[in-house]
Amino acid sequence: MQTLKEIPCGTTVTVKKLNGEGAVKRRIMDMGITKGCSVFVRKVAPLGDPVEVTVRGYELSLRKQDAELIVVE
Known part of the structure; x- marks a missing residue:
């Protein structure tokens, strides 16, 4: 299970899951x-x-701590 923070430049990934609670998760979803x-x-x-x-x-642009909450494949 990788997070967006671990993905190298030039790579396209698909979002599998958003971790996090309440306002933080909502903000990430509001960004699309x-x-x-x-x-x-x-x-x-x-x-x-x-x-x-x-x-x-x-x-x-995403902060590192927000990118850690996004699980990708």
Whole structure:
């Protein structure tokens, strides 16, 4: 089971599950990251934070702690 944080640049993955509770999970879902959608990892900052991804045709920057909550395959 991998999280979005562990995925290398240039890789497209599919979201399997969102971990987390309440407001944090809701915020991730509001950004368009839901179960079954595909996510392309564009860039990872030198220290790993933030991770820049493309979701549903738009670019998004995620904090490392948020990326850890997204289980992908």
